[in-house]
Amino acid sequence: MLAVKVYNTLTRKKEEFKPLVPGQISMYVCGPTVYNYIHIGNARSAIAFDTIRRYFEYxxxxxxxxSNFTDVDDKMINEARSEGTTVPKLAEKFINAYLEDTAALNVEAATLHPRATHEIKDIISFVQALIDQGYAYESQGDVYYRxxxxxxxxxxxxxxIDQLEEGASEHINDEEQDRKEDPIDFALWKAQKEPDEISWDSPWGKGRPGWHIECSVMSTKYLGDTxxxxxGGQDLEFPHHENEIAQSEAKTGKKFVNYWLHNGFVTVGKDEEKMSKSLHNFVTVHDILKEVDSQVLRFFMASxxxxxxxxYSEENLKQAATILDRFKNSLVNINYxxxxxxxxxxxxxLAAAIEETNRRFEMAMDDDFNVQNALTAIYDLLPIVNANANAEKVDKQxxxxxxxxxxxxxxxFGIDTAQLCSQNAGTNDDEIDQLVKKRDEARKNKDWATSxxxxxxLKEMGITIQDTPQGTRWTRD
Structure with missing residues (x-):
């Protein structure tokens, strides 16, 4: 079996994947800031890395x-204020919603889901270590990274870095600039600004963690220095992941990550505008799942x-549903x-075709998880399988x-075939079976009107009849 190759964002090339420990993989994926329901852009990242994880397990x-939860930051504080609640209560509400939505999309539960607010002691220690090493400095209760x-x-x-510095200087106000040694420096710890802001005691006064530091702390704490x-999403390359590298490697003196993987954006509309909460063009998974089958949405995102x-479009969702129906119909036919x-x-x-498809599937997935080519291999096999399944004699093995x-x-791809085929089942199966038997009897007696x-x-009940050489079969539409 060939080795898996992954595209490493840091080196900008595909590399053969070699884990630190043979047979084991340490994997950290940035999770959501839990101040709202996740939109499908957030879901795309969860599904993309779940698919990668599943293939490694395969x-x-x-x-x-x-995968972490960011449960304290400016967005959390502002949203809690607007809802008249506390940051912890807001976080609990949307963490539960995230877990519910991702479970519906058959995303495997993370080994660990650490939260920033549960790691304050370790965050403070990490920040202090960076100060001690000269990589960070305190200023008016804030702590910044050089x-x-x-x-x-x-x-x-x-x-x-000169361009970054120029860009940074255009996006910070005079008050913030006065606290920083350089415009490009970023916050590790933020001083409490208002009495109602959630905060913790620290050597630099009351405050809370910056966004970037939490992932450095949690990834190294639970997975090791390397x-x-x-x-994570492409939008996290800078500044979030850039800052994680700077923080982590400065503290440990070791390489932080061997392979950086970033998923692409979700776009909407004819102009294919990037979906984001800041652009107010997002659709939440919570709302989509009220109208779209969870397996269809999962397959659409994973394919x-x-x-x-x-x-993201209705047309593309319909295409995903059509493909899943092809798989389901083949499986139902085979089971029969x-x-x-x-x-x-x-x-x-047929045996040789299945073996060749398996080879093509794994070769495609080994090539930086090329799911399109992997699915094409399966599509090419379906007509051969269906022809055998519809023959007078079949190769059951x-x-x-x-x-x-x-x-x-x-x-x-996160699709459970047992669940997929169970969609063919219902509470009125016995009634349908009796009607099919009556129709068979009518056809036997050449009572075409009754048939x-x-x-x-049955059609009004959403049932399609198939007359096959092996007998009458029915499926739900």
């Missing part, structure tokens, strides 16, 4: 997966290679033939193998 790796002191600053996002994979942009009394007949061509393989392949009347009745 390949036999043990993955320790840590970005220029870190010689690799700007490398991840491929930016010149980790295999760090993931685009993680670095590519996704355009595996259970009937038809004699089995070996098909070397190969059909069972395909069923097992398809179950494993689709699970990488057509029952068919129409």
């Amino acid at each position: 390949r036999g790796y043990q993955v320790k997966y840590v 970005a220029k002191k870190f010689k690799h600053y700007g490398e991840l996002s491929d930016q010149n 980790i295999d994979i760090h993931g 685009v290679q993680y670095r590519r942009q996704i355009n 033939r595996l259970e009937d009394e038809t004699a089995s007949e070996n098909s070397p061509e 190969s059909l069972k193998l395909f069923k097992d393989k398809l179950t494993a392949w689709l699970l990488v 057509d009347q029952i068919r129409d009745q």
